[in-house]
Amino acid sequence: DAGVTQSPTHLIKTRGQQVTLRCSPKSGHDTVSWYQQALGQGPQFIFQYYEEEERQRGNFPDRFSGHQFPNYSSELNVNALLLGDSALYLCASSKDWAQETQYFGPGTRLLVL
Amino acid sequence: KQEVTQIPAALSVPEGENLVLNCSFTDSAIYNLQWFRQDPGKGLTSLLLIQSSQREQTSGRLNASLDKSSGRSTLYIAASQPGDSATYLCAVESNQFYFGTGTSLTVIP
Numbered sequence: 001d002a003g004v005t006q007s008p009t010h011l012i013k014t015r016g017q018q019v020t021l022r023c024s025p026k027s028g029h030d031t032v033s034w035y036q037q038a039l040g041q042g043p044q045f046i047f048q049y050y051e052e053e054e055r056q057r058g059n060f061p062d063r064f065s066g067h068q069f070p071n072y073s074s075e076l077n078v079n080a081l082l083l084g085d086s087a088l089y090l091c092a093s094s095k096d097w098a099q100e101t102q103y104f105g106p107g108t109r110l111l112v113l
Numbered sequence: 114k115q116e117v118t119q120i121p122a123a124l125s126v127p128e129g130e131n132l133v134l135n136c137s138f139t140d141s142a143i144y145n146l147q148w149f150r151q152d153p154g155k156g157l158t159s160l161l162l163i164q165s166s167q168r169e170q171t172s173g174r175l176n177a178s179l180d181k182s183s184g185r186s187t188l189y190i191a192a193s194q195p196g197d198s199a200t201y202l203c204a205v206e207s208n209q210f211y212f213g214t215g216t217s218l219t220v221i222p
Contacts, residue, residue: 004156033210035210035212040214041214042117042202042204042212042213042214042215043157043202043204043212044212045209045210045211045212048209056208056209057209058209088154090156090157092157100162101147101159101162102147102159102204102210103159104149104156104157104158104159105156106155106156107155107156109154
């Protein structure tokens with residue numbers, strides 16, 4: 001059983017560009033959450049998708065948007081990249097809302113130059 | 114807004130020692146608390162999940178406790194091994210998920 005997968009593993013972009021990160025949840029999971037983890041910090045919650053809709057959102061600007069597909073996979077889009085967007089982006093999946101263990105993918109390391 | 118704090122930020126112990134990591138949170142209205150392990154540059158591995166109605170969970174050499182009323186959780190690691198070296202993060206789930214900044218653990222052979 002494949003766990004949570006993310007692509008790409010690493011990415012280099014320049015300021016002002018746009019980026020799309022992808023996540024496939026663990027088999028049987030229907031909820032996907034995205035996190036941003038800056039170096040030396042804990043992950044910060046970006047948003048969560050359930051049944052193809054954004055269910056919860058953290059304190060991130062509208063430049064951060066997402067999508068969930070019918071097969072429960074998800075994309076994170078970031079527009080107008082800033083240097084401060086450089087971070088490890090983590091995707092986590094779980095079954096149902098709340099009360100469930102989250103399983104994390106290996107992350108996508110984004111560097112904005 | 115929920116705030117999660119982990120103390121200490123870093124810890125170095127000799128192999129075989131028992132140790133305790135601490136996590137505190139400001140809002141006791143949580144669904145659950147989860148402890149994770151993160152190796153450098155990697156994703157997170159779930160260690161233990163404690164539901165809000167539970168007091169503790171155990172898995173092998175790990176034991177986590179939860180005191181919702183005081184906003185505290187501890188992760189106890191027995192007989193530490195060099196392979197336990199990693200950053201340990203706690204996260205609480207209320208209206209969203211909130212993580213602490215982690216405790217970086219080094220177990221010296």
